[in-house]
Structure formats: structure tokens, C-alpha cells
Amino acid sequence: MEGFSVIQEIMTYFQNSMNQYIGLLMTHLLISFKALFWATIIGLPLGYLSFRVKILAELFQTGSQLLRIIPSLAVLFILIPLVGVGEFPALIALTFLAIPAILINTALGFHEVPVITKEVARGIGMNQKQLFRRIEVPLAMPYILNGLKLxxxxxxxxxxxxxYIGAGGLGTLIFTGLGLYRMDLLLIGGGTVTLLSLISIALFDFIIRKVQKNHV
Structure with a gap:
């Protein structure tokens, strides 16, 4: 009966507050894709540089590992005294949290390009730009996409x-649910985030398989 009651509460929420839900969902997606965009702009070139320059590789790898072990909430709170609250500090924090996965997988992708393949390409007259565009990038792309997925x-x-710092999004439902002991809000907020993650994984995995198939 309790489970049925929660289902009824969820249905009631969507009937009465669909506009609020859509607004929170759009806010969550917008800040997420903004963060992914900036993390990609930063992470891809740094990943390639770490592949090309050994000293930079060690520096970037160490920095990435440090970013990975710092809790997300800690990063958000560290930024509050520097840039205040709202979407901007949240965007900075999310961008930095996403960079390690992109950087590491980009470097790994270029490292995994077979040496013999590059030698054959040079042997048929490809210069470095052609080698990068036609051989290295296509073969590294599955790893790069995997980094974007993560x-x-x-x-x-x-x-x-x-x-927590006023950026909005689906966390509003989750933390409101926690504060008011509203299981329906917890399930809606947490369930939506889980569903978005699963859709993202499935979509990227589909694209990765397509890319791999085209370069077999």
C-alpha cells in the first residue's frame, strides 16, 4: 500500500507541477551540456599534448588524479569565496570535474594507435597533418568518445x-525531498538523473560501436 501511495504522489506531482519539473530538467541539462562543452574544449588539447610531451603527460596525469579524488561538493564550496554562488561557480566546478576523464582517455586513444599503422602511412607519403587527420584521430576516436561519455x-x-549553491536543476527535487521526507520527490529527481545517465551511456556506446565498425 505504501508503494502504491508513493506512485499516486508521483502522478499527482506531474499533474500539478509539470512546468516546474520541465524547468528543473532543462536547467539541469543546460548546465550539464555547457560543462561538457568547456571540459571538451580544455580536455581534448591537453590530452593530445600529454600524448606528445612526456613531461606534460606526467603533470596532467597527476593533476587529473587529484581532481578525481576531490569530492564534488568540496569543489563547489571551495569556489564560493572566489566567485560566489549560482550557475557560474557550478559550471566551473562541473567543468573541472569532467576534464580528467576526457584528458586521460584522449591521451590513451592516441597512445593506442598502432605504430606500424603510422609507419605505413608515412611510407606512402603522408605528412604529419595528414597522419593526424586520417589515421590518429579516427583510430583514437572510440577512446575520446568513451572519455566524453564518462x-x-x-x-x-x-x-x-x-x-547547494543556487544553480538549480534536478537536485532541487532531491534535496527538497530529503528535507520534507517526500519519497516522491526523491524518486522523481534521482530517477530522472539515473535515466539521463543511462540514456547518455547507451547513446555514446552506440556511437562508439558505429565508429569502431567504420574503422575495422
Missing amino acids: ALVEILASATLAT
């Missing part, structure tokens, strides 16, 4: 914590 899942989950 980064997006990290962002979607961590964006719920951005509610």
Missing part, C-alpha cells in the same frame, strides 16, 4: 549538488 555521466550526477 565525463557526461560524472557531470549529470554531480550537477545535482549544484543546488
Whole structure:
């Protein structure tokens, strides 16, 4: 009976507050994709640089590991004295949290390009730009996409914590549910984030399989 009651409460919420839900969902998606965009802009070139320059590789790898072990909430609170509250500090925090996955997988992808393949390409007259565009990038792309997938899942989950500093999103439902002991809000907020993550994983896995199939 309790489970049925929760289902009724969920249905009632959607009947009465659908506009609020859509607004929170759009806010969550918007800040997540903004963070993924900036993390990609930063992470891809750094990943390639770490592949090309050994000293930078060690520096970037160490920095990425440090970012990975710092709790998401700690990053958000560290930024409050520097840039205040709201969407901007949340965007900065989410971007930095997403960079390690992109950076590491980008470097790994370029490292995994077979040396013999590059030697054959040079042997038929390809210069470095052609080698990069036609051989290295296509073969590294599955790893790069995997990094983007991991980064997006990290962002979607961590964006719920951005509610703590006034950035809005689905975390509003989760923390309101916790404060009011509303299981329906917890399930709606947490369930939506879980569903978004699963959809992201499935979509990226589909694209990765397509890319791999085209370069077999």
C-alpha cells in the first residue's frame, strides 16, 4: 500500500507541477551540456599534448588524479569565496570535474594507435597533418568518445549538488525531498538523473560501436 501511495504522489506531482519539473530538467541539462562543452574544449588539447610531451603527460596525469579524488561538493564550496554562488561557480566546478576523464582517455586513444599503422602511412607519403587527420584521430576516436561519455555521466550526477549553491536543476527535487521526507520527490529527481545517465551511456556506446565498425 505504501508503494502504491508513493506512485499516486508521483502522478499527482506531474499533474500539478509539470512546468516546474520541465524547468528543473532543462536547467539541469543546460548546465550539464555547457560543462561538457568547456571540459571538451580544455580536455581534448591537453590530452593530445600529454600524448606528445612526456613531461606534460606526467603533470596532467597527476593533476587529473587529484581532481578525481576531490569530492564534488568540496569543489563547489571551495569556489564560493572566489566567485560566489549560482550557475557560474557550478559550471566551473562541473567543468573541472569532467576534464580528467576526457584528458586521460584522449591521451590513451592516441597512445593506442598502432605504430606500424603510422609507419605505413608515412611510407606512402603522408605528412604529419595528414597522419593526424586520417589515421590518429579516427583510430583514437572510440577512446575520446568513451572519455566524453564518462565525463557526461560524472557531470549529470554531480550537477545535482549544484543546488547547494543556487544553480538549480534536478537536485532541487532531491534535496527538497530529503528535507520534507517526500519519497516522491526523491524518486522523481534521482530517477530522472539515473535515466539521463543511462540514456547518455547507451547513446555514446552506440556511437562508439558505429565508429569502431567504420574503422575495422
